[in-house]
Amino acid sequence: MPDGIPRVAASIAPLLLAAAILPLPFGGSAHLIRYATLLWISVLYAASWNFLAQSGQVSFGHAAFFGTGAYISALLVRDAALSPFVSMPLASSATALIGLGIGLICLRLTAWFLAMVTFGFPIIIQTLMAYQLSWLTGGWDGMPSFRLFSPAMPLYHIWEYYSVCAIVGLALLTLHLLSRSRLGLALRGIAQNELASRVSGIGSYRYKLLAFAVSTFFGGLAGSLHGHYMGYISPEIYEVGTSLNPIIFCVIGGLGSVGGAALGAIAVTLAWDLLRSLGLMWERFILFGILLILTIRFAPGGLASLLRGWPPLLGSIRGGRGERMG
């Protein structure tokens, strides 16, 4: 695993956060604030995916956790009359429990086996939510998810923006610190060589499960933020695209680190919408597919590895080598 990337994250993430927090709510339009809020939520979602990826477990179905966090939080607010600020941590914990269960199923699976099984979970949960649980969730019609603040409140969207910033910022910091802790080190060891890690006394099952719990906790948190921010959820949240987005973000941004996830989510989302405004709709996918292949082949460390040493002051504090993952 790239040793340098977490350090890049350490230097870049606060900068990005500061840049985002200061000017936007004051100078920006309501549209820009909305855009920036959703962007922060996808940064958190991508970072949660990347945390699991650093253990070598690649989830092709993170939408299962994103969507479930959103649904549980919305249900808690609607049926238990909790504040979203109380329901979100509860929903994330519940998602982490589900994630732990799924992690238990995935423990012995690697590579394609893991990819296909994780790919299936959003499909199974979507079918449950849309049909079996439709009495609770409204089926395909979806259900309302209360906003973080009442729209009657003055400047509520600015309050919302700051709350999302604070929650996402704290969550990213937690993920970053966890990546740099012994836990992160163990996970990267397992990703590189599970057998060698076990021989060196790292109980790989325990660590892999822990990675699942942490990753799905924050995936659920991102989902519940998204649900409350959009004000509405439907089973479409479990679509394949929701699962694949964080993969694209993290491969292009840099696998296995918070900084890579943040860089990727921001760069890809901006480029994506720029291409849309140029009138490209489906062609965007072709371009991004080619970009993904080129990234994997020529810059396996992603943008984070290309940006090492840039800007000079931040990136080159300590050098590291980018390496291929997997």
Place this chain on the structure above:
Amino acid sequence: MIHEVLLWGLYAASVYMLLSVGLNMIFGVMKIVNFAHGELMILGAYITFSIATSLSLNPYLAIPISALFTAILGVAVERLCFRPILGTGKLNEILVGLALTYVFQNFAITAWGPNLRSLGSPYAALSILIGPVSLPFDYLMGIGITAAALLALFAFLRTESGLSFRGTSQDSEAAMLMGVRIGRVFALSFLIGSALAAVAGSLWAISGQMFNPFTGAHLGVRAFVVVILGGLGSIPGAMIASLILGLVETSVAFAFGGVWREAAAFLALTAVLILRPMGVFGGGPRYA
């Protein structure tokens, strides 16, 4: 009713079989899983569609041309996308496959549009009565062509080129030392796999199934389920798993409604992998 479930299961299984045998062959020699296999399949269906409609040709006659085009495309994919990253980690191989699905799916959308299409068969009205079951002629053709293609494949594996194939899948380094040009075997595996995928897609379309550029992903995913269920690299495993999946899906759809069809496939996959992490016929746990 039981007969119809069986018939539909057998027919769906023949499509899965063509797809999964191709996937397995590529996995056998290169040890990679081509996640864009379903997309090659649907491109094959579209090429057949274009040839048959523009030349107003019998669609069955368009299948060989479509298979040829798709095979060339498959070889290009192997050389340009998979060969350069071979051996750099399974994650990279999975992600390249994912990227290719984006490229092909959206190429199909820009070329043919996102709407559902259908390719009429000249024999749509024809069915043959066997015992109590009335078999649509196109299903019979589909099952027959699948059987013929698989027999041809097994015959090929018995020839000298087939021997280099089997050698490469057993131990590619040893095969290389014995003078097998494994690069050529890799390309050939993609050639045959893509051609089989094109045949599968074309048969699926001709037998009256509606298709759009996303159909490939849906069927492709099921083909992976089959391959993984059966154990990667095991062709008998894939054939048995195709039958199991075809039957499980149709019976679940019959019992709980069509909406559970896709979820059922994954529930079956998950259940099997909990017990056998490398598939029914796969090897024991490996740490690769």
